[in-house]
Amino acid sequence: xxxxxxxxxxxxxxxxxxxxxxxxxxxxxxxxxxxxxxxxxxxxxxxxxxxxxxxxxxxxxxxxxxxxxxxxxxxxxxxxxxxxxxxxxxxxxxxxxxxxxxxxxxxxxxxxxxxxxxxxxxxxxxxxxxxxxxxxxxxxxxxxxxxxxxxxxxxxxxxxxxxxxxxxxxxxxxxxxxxxxxxxxxxxxxxxxxxxxxxxxxxxxxxxxxxxxxxxxxxxxxxxxxxxxxxxxxxxxxxxxxxxxxxxxxxxxxxxxxxxxxxxxxxxxxxxxxxxxxxxxxxxxxxx
Amino acid sequence: xxxxxxxxxxxxxxxxxxxxxxxxxxxxxxxxxxxxxxxxxxxxxxxxxxxxxxxxxxxxxxxxxxxxxxxxxxxxxxxxxxxxxxxxxxxxxxxxxxxxxxxxxxxxxxxxxxxxxxxxxxxxxxxxxxxxxxxxxxxxxxxxxxxxxxxxxxxxxxxxxxxxxxxxxxxxxxxxxxxxxxxxxxxxxxxxxxxxxxxxxxxxxxxxxxxxxxxxxxxxxxxxxxxxxxxxxxxxxxxxxxxxxxxxxxxxxxxxxxxxxxxxxxxxxxxxxxxxxxxxxxxxxxxxxxxxxxxxxxxxxxxxx
Ligand SMILES: Cc1cc2nc3c(=O)[nH]c(=O)nc-3n(C[C@H](O)[C@H](O)[C@H](O)COP(=O)(O)OP(=O)(O)OC[C@H]3O[C@@H](n4cnc5c(N)ncnc54)[C@H](O)[C@@H]3O)c2cc1C
Ligand SMILES: Cc1cc2nc3c(=O)[nH]c(=O)nc-3n(C[C@H](O)[C@H](O)[C@H](O)COP(=O)(O)O)c2cc1C
Ligand code: FES
Numbered sequence: 131x132x133x134x135x136x137x138x139x140x141x142x143x144x145x146x147x148x149x150x151x152x153x154x155x156x157x158x159x160x161x162x163x164x165x166x167x168x169x170x171x172x173x174x175x176x177x178x179x180x181x182x183x184x185x186x187x188x189x190x191x192x193x194x195x196x197x198x199x200x201x202x203x204x205x206x207x208x209x210x211x212x213x214x215x216x217x218x219x220x221x222x223x224x225x226x227x228x229x230x231x232x233x234x235x236x237x238x239x240x241x242x243x244x245x246x247x248x249x250x251x252x253x254x255x256x257x258x259x260x261x262x263x264x265x266x267x268x269x270x271x272x273x274x275x276x277x278x279x280x281x282x283x284x285x286x287x288x289x290x291x292x293x294x295x296x297x298x299x300x301x302x303x304x305x306x307x308x309x310x311x312x313x314x315x316x317x318x319x320x321x322x323x324x325x326x327x328x329x330x331x332x333x334x335x336x337x338x339x340x341x342x343x344x345x346x347x348x349x350x351x352x353x354x355x356x357x358x359x360x361x362x363x364x365x366x367x368x369x370x371x372x373x374x375x376x377x378x379x380x381x382x383x384x385x386x387x388x389x390x391x392x393x394x395x396x397x398x399x400x401x402x403x404x405x406x407x408x409x410x411x412x413x414x415x416x417x418x
Numbered sequence: 419x420x421x422x423x424x425x426x427x428x429x430x431x432x433x434x435x436x437x438x439x440x441x442x443x444x445x446x447x448x449x450x451x452x453x454x455x456x457x458x459x460x461x462x463x464x465x466x467x468x469x470x471x472x473x474x475x476x477x478x479x480x481x482x483x484x485x486x487x488x489x490x491x492x493x494x495x496x497x498x499x500x501x502x503x504x505x506x507x508x509x510x511x512x513x514x515x516x517x518x519x520x521x522x523x524x525x526x527x528x529x530x531x532x533x534x535x536x537x538x539x540x541x542x543x544x545x546x547x548x549x550x551x552x553x554x555x556x557x558x559x560x561x562x563x564x565x566x567x568x569x570x571x572x573x574x575x576x577x578x579x580x581x582x583x584x585x586x587x588x589x590x591x592x593x594x595x596x597x598x599x600x601x602x603x604x605x606x607x608x609x610x611x612x613x614x615x616x617x618x619x620x621x622x623x624x625x626x627x628x629x630x631x632x633x634x635x636x637x638x639x640x641x642x643x644x645x646x647x648x649x650x651x652x653x654x655x656x657x658x659x660x661x662x663x664x665x666x667x668x669x670x671x672x673x674x675x676x677x678x679x680x681x682x683x684x685x686x687x688x689x690x691x692x693x694x695x696x697x698x699x700x701x702x703x704x705x706x707x708x709x710x711x712x713x714x715x716x717x718x719x720x721x722x723x
Contacts, residue, residue: 181489378687382448405449
């Protein structure tokens with residue numbers, strides 16, 4: 131029988147502004163989990179009734195540890211920050227379905243926007259073939275070095291804090307795997323602004339004419355919509371990890387729905403992001 | 419410790435114990451069935467079902483408030499045919515009672531679902547005339563005593579199974595509504611549905627819920643629910659299924675002392691997927707500690723006359 135269980139926190143530290151990495155020891159959960167799934171984290175404060183869904187960022191099945199990366203946005207995540215290593219946290223999971231991984235695909239394009247990036251890290255580790263990663267952030271990067279370890283190429287776009295990707299200028303870092311960090315330091319100077327005049331992630335992908343047979347993306351809805359438009363034009367299939375406010379997290383309450391059309395000749399229906407998703411194919415999603 | 423008698427009877431149907439799941443929070447048990455043994459639960463009250471599929475409201479459908487949650491699911495359901503095919507079949511594998519929550523936009527739709535379910539292998543039907551999340555039907559039927567009496571009568575005529583009428587707390591006089599249901603021929607009352615409320619996102623300066631308003635549930639509403647059960651229990655003789663913010667055995671005991679025959683667990687499932695079982699164990703412990711042999715012995719004991 132599945133259960134809500136208390137697991138030990140091994141580490142919980144700040145990795146960027148308002149962003150934390152928590153490592154938990156949960157062998158039973160890690161054994162079953164895969165990239166793109168999430169966990170429900172429960173708060174200790176009794177008035178916070180609902181669990182907080184947080185994606186699995188990294189998995190180590192051998193050691194039985196799971197890494198989570200979360201942004202502090204409200205009362206629940208503020209409580210998570212206060213938890214210390216050695217403390218226990220109640221979790222449920224793994225929940226949802228992960229990304230579909232097909233070893234015959236040659237060119238993978240992985241796109242993360244802000245706090246949507248963490249769930250893509252475990253995916254990048256598991257994919258075979260050529261892996262090109264694009265990450266977009268408002269100000270500070272997260273997990274950039276980790277992505278560089280497992281991807282063939284990582285492009286990073288930083289919007290200049292405006293939060294409006296289409297208008298802002300951005301600083302862009304590009305790095306090839308064969309070059310170590312030391313040999314080609316990633317600084318503002320190494321890649322001048324002027325080389326990439328416009329730069330949210332989507333613009334960058336278009337400029338680079340990135341080749342892809344499958345796209346995997348997680349991030350804000352406008353970003354996913356932009357990717358969808360581009361991918362439709364280029365006829366590239368894409369898997370999107372969708373986000374919606376949740377209650378049960380297991381498919382019972384129907385609060386977390388997303389409009390999905392399974393085939394051309396059927397009408398759209400409300401699918402549960404927690405149970406039927408969170409990953410959906412782009413051509414199934416009805417954008418509003 | 420001797421195991422005490424947890425069995426109860428409602429409209430001639432015998433339940434193994436007094437704990438049920440609240441409609442809409444537990445689906446038809448498929449998902450929570452991976453976390454609890456459904457055989458141990460007295461009854462599963464299923465998600466509201468209508469004659470044809472309903473898509474429900476836009477998202478966000480949920481907001482969290484102090485000790486409570488607001489939902490505006492809007493009774494999304496696959497329609498009665500698919501429900502019978504999948505959900506009833508699934509639930510019948512277990513040794514639990516099946517209570518089907520029904521909804522409609524018109525009297526005729528309610529009666530249609532009732533007629534369709536009459537030939538099915540279920541135990542009771544719960545008439546949801548109290549959902550705040552649909553524009554027509556739902557709560558509109560549940561706030562006027564004449565409407566309650568009429569719809570109860572009409573649905574009864576079309577139904578083979580005993581009928582529970584679920585009351586809305588969004589009324590001035592709950593006792594009047596309960597009496598109207600009794601006059602209409604209800605076999606039992608369940609109460610309460612959610613309280614209408616809202617939350618505003620101060621950063622976006624917009625309501626959190628896409629539907630603007632939603633139904634409040636969880637421990638925040640327990641005192642209101644308990645008061646209403648108490649008042650209704652004093653006034654009518656048919657069994658009451660009490661619900662509203664029950665989180666543990668002690669909460670459930672309060673409802674039973676206030677006169678409820680059974681209790682239903684809703685929002686608590688989200689905070690603790692084992693909530694139903696924990697409540698059953700909590701009640702059993704209380705009865706044992708107080709040397710009570712049967713749950714029926716404490717029903718309504720707190721009522722002051
Ligand atoms: C499948 C999934 C995976 C996620 N993975 C991550 C992740 O890896 N890292 C991360 O930082 N965040 C992630 N999120 C978002 C995260 O769940 C919310 O930011 C978090 O629950 C906010 O909680 P809070 O109490 O701090 O905020 P509050 O606003 O106080 O939360 C109140 C309620 O709303 C819910 N809620 C608020 N914002 C969101 C949101 N954007 N999405 C879903 N529910 C929300 C909360 O769970 C809670 O029930 C994920 C969400 C989903 C649905
Ligand atoms: C997400 C959600 C969905 C609900 N759906 C229904 C429903 O379909 N029919 C119904 O009669 N009540 C529905 N309810 C109300 C509950 O059955 C119950 O009356 C109410 O939540 C109070 O109990 P609680 O505080 O234990 O949750 C729903 C409640 C929630 C939270
Ligand atoms: S959160 Fe309950 S169905 Fe998805």
